[in-house]
Amino acid sequence: MPKYTNPFEHLLNPGHTACPGCGQLIAARHVIDACGPDTIIANATGCLEVTTSKHPTSSWKVPWIHSLFENPSAVASGILAAIKHKGLDGKVKVLAQGGDGSTFDIGFGLISGMWERGDNILYVCYDTEVYSNTGYQASGATPLDAFTRTTWPGKKSLGNRMFKKNMLEIALAHRVGYVATTTSGYIEDIKRKVKKAWDTPGPKFIHILTPCVPGWGIEDNQAIELGKLAQKTGFFPVVEFVNGELVSSMKVPQDAPKVDEYLKYHARFKHLFKDPKGAEQIKILQKICNDNIAKYNLK
Ligand SMILES: Cc1ncc(C[n+]2csc(CCOP(=O)(O)OP(=O)(O)O)c2C)c(N)n1
Structure with missing residues (x-):
């Protein structure tokens, strides 16, 4: 049998088991490519971990470790300590990564600690x-x-009653040197920001909106487009801060699409268009967009 040679140049390879069109896998491939081969990854539990590391295979062409849902940041600090001990400081990058559940909720305490320590980790x-x-x-x-699945719309509720947590500002409050947001809709922006993050010493944080095909109830060819529309409506501001200063913001079009232009593609928001009270909620969601546009200078 001829020896199999891998024809793919990416550091995250096909053969994983993510859904077709997964926004997270699109983004992750470009993040690791922009970091380069001399990178060690600490990965949280979640789709990215499960779909790329089915024993005994791995889609990663770099050293990659999974430990727990909550602790990639602590594992990353340990890897960094070992790198320093071996005298490889500055030669090997450490990347910690996780989903929003891991980042916003369950792993948040350990991320906060990593930022407090000032570790040179993205x-x-x-x-x-x-x-x-x-x-x-x-x-x-x-x-x-x-x-x-835990915020069903019905007679008493119109879906999730909580506002999205602002991780961007939480990172800024920790004085993280490089803090940026982007989406799966903007591959070049992802690559640019990852490369630029490494120019800033100490902790760096990039928050990428990555549409989930089954979770959002969208088509499998919509992750890129909805990543763009989230930015264009102001629903998800795409910005970049260096040492606490806003250095770039991706502008929304002058005639920015209204939020319902974005919401209408998602099964997760369809109740807003059916329930008579939905129109009032859409106004609140539009105000969130307007406030983002004003706050981050997006026009
Ligand atoms: C301490 C702990 N709680 C819960 C789980 C179960 N669990 C595994 S993956 C996961 C969801 C991951 O969500 P997220 O971090 O948003 O990543 P995604 O799968 O969306 O990429 C949960 C709850 C776990 N493994 N460990």
């Missing part, structure tokens, strides 16, 4: 706005009014 959050891997329960990143 933390990337792939935000599907829901606990995708366990069947779409609400997380601290779930937007107001979204349907999830």
